Amino acid sequence: MAAPTALSFQDVWVEYGDKIVLEKVTLDVAEGSFVSIVGPSGAGKSTFLRLTLGQEAPSRGRVLLDGERLRAEPGPDRGVVFQRYSVFPHMSALDNVVFGLECARAPILGRLFGAARRAARDEAAAMLAQVGLTDALDVYPRELSGGMQQRLAIAQALIKRPRILLLDEPFGALDPGVRLDMHALITELWRDHGLTILMVTHDIKEAFKLGTRVLAFDKRRRDPQAPHRYGSTAVYDFPLDDKAPGAVPAELAPLAVVEE
Amino acid sequence: MRRLLNASPQAGGRLFLGLAPILAMVFIYLLASSARHAENPTDRLLPPVGQIAAAVQTMAFEADPRTGEIPLVADTVASLKRLAVAIVIATATTLLLGLMLGLLPYVRAGLGPFVATVSVIPPIAMLPILFIVFGLGETAKIVLIVVGITPIMVRDLALHVGALPQEQLVKAQTLGASTWLVTLRVALPQALPRLIDTLRLSLCPAWVYLISAEAIASDVGLGYRIFLVRRYLAMDVIIPYVVWISLLAVAMDLALVALSRAAFPWAHAPKAA
Structure with missing residues (x-):
């Protein structure tokens, strides 16, 4: 894919005091891609989304939207759908x-x-x-x-x-049948409007079904004495250009079990 | 036999059950009154119905020969005027401060502790100050009511606005709303039904402050009248006045509920099945 970069994270860290939530996040999101973000609870998925939304500022590094530094404040260039209370x-x-x-x-x-x-x-x-x-x-x-x-x-x-549409577990609270309808709807809208979408989800099948790319967030290193001293980052990054349905890679299977 | 938890009365039964305690109270009064009068025909403590009716006739349907006004009407008009002015001032202040405290961190940091401190001062303790500063006229009475109810209303509304889901505020910003538009279109409409609720709860203290102020320094008003006739143990006047005050309070409460239902259908709409 040679699409231009819409959103760019350059060595981004998010820290609260001595607690490190995200560390060394460096990745580019191409225009028109549908990026699914998975990972266990507390792996910084939501922080990553809030960062993109501007609800939170990086403590180190830069987030660029179309080459310009993102203002640390929500704005009309980034749309959002939360799991609840969005309307x-x-x-x-x-x-x-x-x-x-x-x-x-x-x-x-x-x-x-x-x-x-x-x-x-x-x-x-x-x-x-x-x-x-x-x-x-x-x-x-x-x-x-x-x-x-x-x-x-x-x-x-x-x-x-919006330049970027952010979805924060948008279908998490829905019945399975309704969820399928919503999958069809969001895929259709994504194609018709040429959207760039970042979607955080707990449902790993949904992540692979909808995304053109799946990011898995987790801690790369763990310190058993001080677990808060290492942050999460995108440990797996799967491009799914062919969009093969249902192809959950073996490395992610344990993650899927944790989340179900 | 069904559990008591699961048994609920039908419409007719509910009406009867609701009226029963009131009727019981009236019945007990009548019994006690006639018992006392059998022993002492000049008893003043629990006047019989006929005596109360005569007092109502004098107070509510005949003009006072000295002032040329019907006492109950003059008292009601004076009291309601004071109450209305105070409520308008308190409600407007609450709306303004509640929205700003609930939405803006800088205002919360600056005014929050002040409002919290003011709201714990017993307003009646400030009454002498108000009388000294504002004199014995209408202003001191109105200020007492305003000072009495506003801080708590402000805190309640600020809490409610502050508890609006963060998602909504972020969503509004992603739709391009400024601080002003979030306030005007998102927070204000959702604050109004709560403002009515908090006003309903504040009406009771508002009456307390009104009657206190009237009892201490006034020449007309419902509170003035009952404290005036207390000197003559005129229970036949006090009792109908108290009943009248409760009716006014109930009517105001019902009017506020009706207003909320008519103006904010979304707050009372049925949920999706």
Whole structure:
């Protein structure tokens, strides 16, 4: 793949006091790739995601988005879907999506009026149609099922056309059948929109099924007396250009057992 | 036999069970009143219904020949005015401070300890200060209510806003929202139903401060009246006034619930099956 680099981590460390969470993370994420991130609990997957999101700043090293240093603050160039609480309970499904447009187009009032409002609503409705929520424009999130809430959260993120879409265990709380539907949906959206996706997941099969590349985070070294002194890094990095289904490599099998 | 845990009354039964304690209280009063009056016809402590009705007639339906006003109406208007002004000031302050304390770490660092300290001062202990500073007029009474209820309302709202899922705040930022827009479109709408709830809980202390202030220095008001007639042991006036105050409080509470349901359907919407 000769796609340009969208996101670049250069010798990134994250430390809290003397506790090292991530160490020596150096990797490039190509534009248009779907990177799955797996690893045991406490292996820094979430920290890695928060780093990309800007919720956290590296204590050493640099994170670059399109060659520029990332601001340590969430911004509209990086969309996110969390496992829960990604949608606003007080807005209807349509308003949840329109909100992203209003933030850009009405920075003072936070609301659009007249023709601008109609245009934004049409745009949002079209996005909701793409995730299969045409019939639920006016309902509040708590009236939606878990899968539909995640569809809404995806539509909400995509309306901003983010450079990177971050998924934090997005399907972890869903029923198996719903999860399969969501896999199909996210694959389709990834292809149609040419998205660059980073997805943290506990489900190793899901990681290999969806990703074009799988990163496994874990500690490279362990000190039994002071386990916090060594941080995690990407210990395995599998490119899956052929996207062979169900091919969980033998090295990762123990990891899969731990997580199930 | 079903467990008591699993047995619940139907609509009619619920109404009856709800009314029963109130009816029982009235019944016990009537029994005690007639027993005392059988022994001493001039007893003032538990006046019979007829005497209370006569007092209600004088207080609520006849103009006082001295002022030309109906006492109950004049008292109610004066008290509710004080309460309303105080509630508006307290609610507006709570909304402003609660949002800022809940959302902005710098404000929390600066004002949090101050609000926490102010909220432990017993407001009644400050009443002499308020009377000295603001005089015996309306201002001191209103300030007492405001000082009494605002700190706790602010702390409650700030906690609620601070407990909004971090995910929501991050999500809003990834949608391009500034601090201002997160406040206006994400935190404020979700704070409003809680603001109504915290106001409902603060109405009771608000009445306490209102009546205290009126009892000490006033010439009209519900609290003024009951403490005035207390000197003559006029239970026939005090009892209907207390009942009237409770009815007003219940009506305010119900109105706030109705307002919350009408204005924030999302906070009361049914969950997905």
